[in-house]
Amino acid sequence: xxxxxxxxxxxxxxxxxxxxxxxxxxxxxxxxxxxxxxxxxxxxxxxxxxxxxxxxxxxxxxxxxxxxxxxxxxxxxxxxxxxxxxxxxxxxxxxxxxxxxxxxxxxxxxxxxxxxxxxxxxxxxxxxxxxxxxxxxxxxxxxxxxxxxxxxxxxxxxxxxxxxxxxxxxxxxxxxxxxxxxxxxxxxxxxxxxxxxxxxxxxxxxxxxxxxxxxxxxxxxxxxxxxxxxxxxxxxxxxxxxxxxxxxxxxxxxxxxxxxxxxxxxxxxxxxxxxxxxxxxxxxxxxxxxxxxxxxxxxxxxxxxxxxxxxxxxxxxxxxxxxxxxxxxxxxx
Amino acid sequence: xxxxxxxxxxxxxxxxxxxxxxxxxxxxxxxxxxxxxxxxxxxxxxxxxxxxxxxxxxxxxxxxxxxxxxxxxxxxxxxxxxxxxxxxxxxxxxxxxxxxxxxxxxxxxxxxxxxxxxxxxxxxxxxxxxxxxxxxxxxxxxxxxxxxxxxxxxxxxxxxxxxxxxxxxxxxxxxxxxxxxxxxxxxxxxxxxxxxxxxxxxxxxxxxxxxxxxxxxxxxxxxxxxxxxxxxxxxxxxxxxxxxxxxxxxxxxxxxxxxxxxxxxxxxxxxxxxxxxxxxxxxxxxxxxxxxxxxxxxxxxxxxxxxxxxxxxxxxxxxxxxxxxxxxxxxxx
Numbered sequence: 001x002x003x004x005x006x007x008x009x010x011x012x013x014x015x016x017x018x019x020x021x022x023x024x025x026x027x028x029x030x031x032x033x034x035x036x037x038x039x040x041x042x043x044x045x046x047x048x049x050x051x052x053x054x055x056x057x058x059x060x061x062x063x064x065x066x067x068x069x070x071x072x073x074x075x076x077x078x079x080x081x082x083x084x085x086x087x088x089x090x091x092x093x094x095x096x097x098x099x100x101x102x103x104x105x106x107x108x109x110x111x112x113x114x115x116x117x118x119x120x121x122x123x124x125x126x127x128x129x130x131x132x133x134x135x136x137x138x139x140x141x142x143x144x145x146x147x148x149x150x151x152x153x154x155x156x157x158x159x160x161x162x163x164x165x166x167x168x169x170x171x172x173x174x175x176x177x178x179x180x181x182x183x184x185x186x187x188x189x190x191x192x193x194x195x196x197x198x199x200x201x202x203x204x205x206x207x208x209x210x211x212x213x214x215x216x217x218x219x220x221x222x223x224x225x226x227x228x229x230x231x232x233x234x235x236x237x238x239x240x241x242x243x244x245x246x247x248x249x250x251x252x253x254x255x256x257x258x259x260x261x262x263x264x265x266x267x268x269x270x271x272x273x274x275x276x277x278x279x280x281x282x283x284x285x286x287x288x289x290x291x292x293x294x295x296x297x298x299x300x301x302x303x304x305x306x307x308x309x310x311x312x313x314x315x316x317x318x319x320x321x322x323x324x325x326x327x328x329x330x331x332x333x
Numbered sequence: 334x335x336x337x338x339x340x341x342x343x344x345x346x347x348x349x350x351x352x353x354x355x356x357x358x359x360x361x362x363x364x365x366x367x368x369x370x371x372x373x374x375x376x377x378x379x380x381x382x383x384x385x386x387x388x389x390x391x392x393x394x395x396x397x398x399x400x401x402x403x404x405x406x407x408x409x410x411x412x413x414x415x416x417x418x419x420x421x422x423x424x425x426x427x428x429x430x431x432x433x434x435x436x437x438x439x440x441x442x443x444x445x446x447x448x449x450x451x452x453x454x455x456x457x458x459x460x461x462x463x464x465x466x467x468x469x470x471x472x473x474x475x476x477x478x479x480x481x482x483x484x485x486x487x488x489x490x491x492x493x494x495x496x497x498x499x500x501x502x503x504x505x506x507x508x509x510x511x512x513x514x515x516x517x518x519x520x521x522x523x524x525x526x527x528x529x530x531x532x533x534x535x536x537x538x539x540x541x542x543x544x545x546x547x548x549x550x551x552x553x554x555x556x557x558x559x560x561x562x563x564x565x566x567x568x569x570x571x572x573x574x575x576x577x578x579x580x581x582x583x584x585x586x587x588x589x590x591x592x593x594x595x596x597x598x599x600x601x602x603x604x605x606x607x608x609x610x611x612x613x614x615x616x617x618x619x620x621x622x623x624x625x626x627x628x629x630x631x632x633x634x635x636x637x638x639x640x641x642x643x644x645x646x647x648x649x650x651x652x653x654x655x656x657x658x659x660x661x662x663x664x665x666x
Contacts, residue, residue, distance in 0.1 A: 020370060024567070025487050026407040026551060027374035027477075032365035037353060040460065041360035042416040042474055046467035074359040083375040085472045127373065130472075134379035139418045139463075139472035141375055144360075154358050218359060234357070 008131055011112040016125035018080065028127035030081055036145035039077035043068050047136040052179065057107045059198035060138075061114025066200050067221065068142035069122050070263035073207035074219040076152040077144035082119065083128040084140050090133040103136075122204060150211045152267070157216040157235035161268040161294040163228070164277055166203050166286055169220050170248040171196035173259025183251060200263040206288075209280055210267055217267035223260040229300055231268065238297025241304045243312070247289045268294055341464055344445040349458035351413065361460035363414055369478035372410035376401050380469040385512065390440045392531035393471075394447025399533050400554065401475040402455050403596035406540035407552040409485035410477035415452065416461040417473050423466040436469075455537060483544045485600070490549040490568035494601040494627040496561070497610055499536050499619055502553050503581040504529035506592025516584060533596040539621075542613055543600055550600035556593040562633055564601065571630025574637045576645070580622045601627055 008023065016022045021029035032038055045064050047053055065082060072079045089102045103111075119126060124142070175193030177183045185193060202219075210217060216235055218227045224246075232239055248256045256262075269277055274290065281288035292305075306312045341356065349355045354362035365371055378397050380386055398415060405412045422435045436444075452459060457475070508526030510516045518526060535552075543550060549568055551560045557579075565572055581589045589595075602610055607623065614621035625638075639645045 021484075021486065026404040027372040027410065027475075027484075029408075029479075029484055030371045030373065031481070032371055034367060038363045038365055038371070038476075039360040040363065040414070040416065040474075040476065042418050042461055042463055042472070044418045044420060044463045044465045044472065046420055046465050049465055049467055071359040075362075077360065081373070083373065083474060085375050085377045087377060087379055087470060128375055130375055130377045132377045132379050132382055134382055134470060135468040137420060137467060137470060139375070139377065141373075141416060141474040142360075143371075143373070146362075148364070151354075151360075151362050153354065 007108060008129070011108055012084065012126060012129065014116060014126065016127065019125045019127050022125065022127045023129065028081070028083070030127065030143070033145055035148060037148050037151060039072055039075045039144045039146055039151055040141065041068055041071040042139060042141040043071065045138045056198065057103075057110035058114035061111035062118045062199050063114075064138045064140050065115050065118040065124070066202050067263060068140045069118065069124070069204060070200065070202035070219040070221070072142055072144040073202045073204045074152065074217050074265055075144070075146065076150065076207045076211045076214070076217065077146040078208065079122050079124050079142055079144040079204060081127045081143040082124050082140055084115065084126060084138065085130040087132055087134040087137040089136060122202070146211070152207065152210060152214055152217040153234075154216050154218050154231050155234040157231050157237055157268040157294045158270070159237055159294055159296045160271055161215055162271050162274055162277070162290050163239060163241070163266070163268055163292045163294060164288050164290055165220065165224065165247065165264055165266050166206055166288055167262065167264040168247045168287065169224065169262035169264040170252040170256030170259065172200065172261040173255030174252050176259075176261070177251070177255065196262055200261075202263055203265045203286070205284055206265055206280075206286060209284065210265075210269075213273060213276060214267040214269050217265055220262055220264045220266050221260050223256070223258040224266060225257050225302065227260070227266055229302065231266070232300045232302065235294070236299040238295050238299070238301035238303070239292055240295050241292035241302065243304050243306050245289060245291045247287060340441060341462070344441055345417065345459060345462065347449060347459065349460065352458045352460050355458065355460045356462065361414070361416070363460065363476070366478055368481060370481050370484060372405055372408045372477045372479055372484055373474065374401055374404035375472060375474040376404065378471045389531065390436075390443035391447035394444035395451045395532050396447075397471045397473050398448050398451040398457070398475075399535050400596060401473045402451065402457070402537060403533065403535035403552040403554070405475055405477040406535045406537045407485065407550050407598055408477070408479065409483065409540045409544045409547070409550065410479040411541065412455050412457050412475055412477040412537060414460045414476040415457050415473055417448065417459060417471065418463040420465055420467040420470040422469060455535070479544070485540065485543060485547055485550040486567075487549050487551050487564045488567040490564050490570055490601040490627045491603070492570055492627055492629045493604055494548055495604050495607055495610070495623050496572060496574070496599070496601055496625045496627060497621050498553065498557065498580065498597055498599050498624055499539055499621055500595065500597040501580045501620065502557065502595035502597040503585040503589030503592065505533065505594040506588030507585050509592075509594070510584070510588065529595055533594075535596055536598045536619070538617055539598055539613075539619060542617065543598075543602075546606060546609060547600040547602050550598055553595055553597045553599050554593050556589070556591040557599060558590050558635065560593070560599055562635065564599070565633045565635065568627070569632040571628050571632070571634035572625055572636070573628050574625035574635065576637050576639050578622060578624045580620060
């Protein structure tokens with residue numbers, strides 16, 4: 001393996017379009033747009049926890065950036081810059097604790113290809129980073145902008161607001177369940193679910209359109225129940241969900257409720273805007289489903305109305321990296 | 334171990350002083366100061382590569398932030414915000430590749446104490462982060478500001494400029510050599526060197542004072558020869574160093590040349606400003622040593638004048654995380 005400096009130069013130093021000074025100095029230099037606030041987020045992806053050892057390198061490169069783009073989408077921000085810190089095993093695995101094969105040039109090149117494909121799709125300059133040896137992990141920090149006072153927060157939901165979710169979440173967790181042998185999908189299902197798992201499409205256009213419309217927003221990374229829980233806790237309100245309205249059924253629905261990893265947006269908006277949201281779905285060619293409403297009640301309380309109208313209480317809300325791994329229940333079996 | 338959310342709330346959610354929205358949403362919100370450019374940098378610290386498994390938690394917390402602060406110091410920027418992404422083993426080491434004990438509450442509390450001590454000393458708000466399980470590693474991203482056009486870069490050195498270094502670098506690598514049994518220090522030496530290794534003092538005040546005075550700057554993290562090499566490559570010039578002028582001797586000098594990790598500043602300034610730099614040393618109560626000069630020549634070429642006036646050629650320039658570990662030669666033994 002060539003030196004880390006050579007690697008960075010070869011694969012990760014690319015022309016930027018809106019950056020004063022990019023990769024290669026002690027820090028990057030950017031000029032924030034006057035009148036905009038900066039939105040900043042950081043996400044870790046660690047082998048064995050966020051991706052499997054044999055995950056396709058190009059897909060992984062895409063996803064490392066995409067999950068961060070998704071955080072900015074949930075804030076209603078325009079993504080603009082990113083930094084990538086990569087931990088990669090050295091040629092001869094030198095860590096006494098962790099033996100892993102060093103990535104080949106081809107692996108790094110494919111990872112970079114996926115990363116920059118996402119960067120290009122979302123108009124992002126890679127402006128800095130760090131490379132070191134160790135057990136494989138990636139840390140991406142993303143910066144974006146939103147007009148002063150217009151970023152979407154988790155804390156703004158109001159009683160009576162409608163609760164919406166974009167797309168058809170649940171497929172990523174379902175695809176993972178198949179890969180781990182916990183369920184068996186048909187070929188077309190598998191293709192669909194693996195696309196959701198490996199190449200999530202952050203909902204930036206939706207987030208931008210929700211400025212001034214949504215009262216609160218979050219991306220569904222930990223599972224719908226857990227992520228809705230964050231909105232409820234920070235808005236100090238409760239919610240009632242209509243299970244039959246969820247844009248998923250069976251095992252996929254269970255994956256939606258507690259699996260996450262699809263990076264769709266979950267948001268609240270005044271009921272009076274229901275029609276505007278529905279119109280937005282048409283304009284963006286993206287399903288937006290009204291799944292329930294915010295109600296007064298104990299902060300964080302969540303009532304799920306099942307098909308027969310009865311209330312059911314969820315067993316667990318989502319994914320916690322320090323808790324035992326969730327195993328989706330197969331509601332069909 | 335409690336859930337990651339509980340951990341973050343308990344130890345890392347602290348009041349901020351200049352942040353619109355801190356830890357707890359999809360992203361943080363900050364308002365850049367009009368007329369300032371943003372300086373952004375990210376650094377990884379991985380167990381076994383950047384710190385030893387038994388490193389004191391409080392010292393590690395300090396250092397994780399300090400090494401990033403040092404990058405901003407080298408840019409002449411005022412540090413303002415940071416994000417911390419932490420990979421920590423779970424209670425039952427669940428990674429098949431990496432078995433490591435989970436950190437105790439006391440460990441995490443001590444780490445947070447060190448981190449926030451550094452944050453407070455340098456006026457930094459922690460505004461976001463991420464926590465996940467895995468082999469221990471930390472990724473800090475730091476943001477700061479500098480007036481438009483005034484940030485220090487590596488590329489501005491001019492032929493005839495003096496080359497300066499702050500403090501007494503070499504001590505951190507010397508302390509590490511002692512800890513690894515490669516040398517034996519006296520008790521007072523050891524105290525001094527371990528302070529440099531575990532609680533580096535980033536030179537922010539110096540960086541700010543060098544705006545409009547230094548032509549190029551870098552922090553000495555990889556060793557003086559490697560870091561000076563970066564300035565020379567980016568400025569497309571050569572340099573001549575007077576070895577007897579280095580603020581270190583013997584093994585400490587070898588550590589300075591290729592060991593790094595002290596986070597002093599290495600900078601160039603016009604020879605006509607030598608007196609101004611010397612005065613600055615007095616004002617900051619920080620040794621600033623003129624160690625050589627920038628000369629015309631093959632870009633990156635480095636000539637070292639030894640005690641007897643002869644030229645010597647360095648064997649290797651510094652630390653590369655993908656190359657074999659450097660073992661400082663003991664010039665006394």
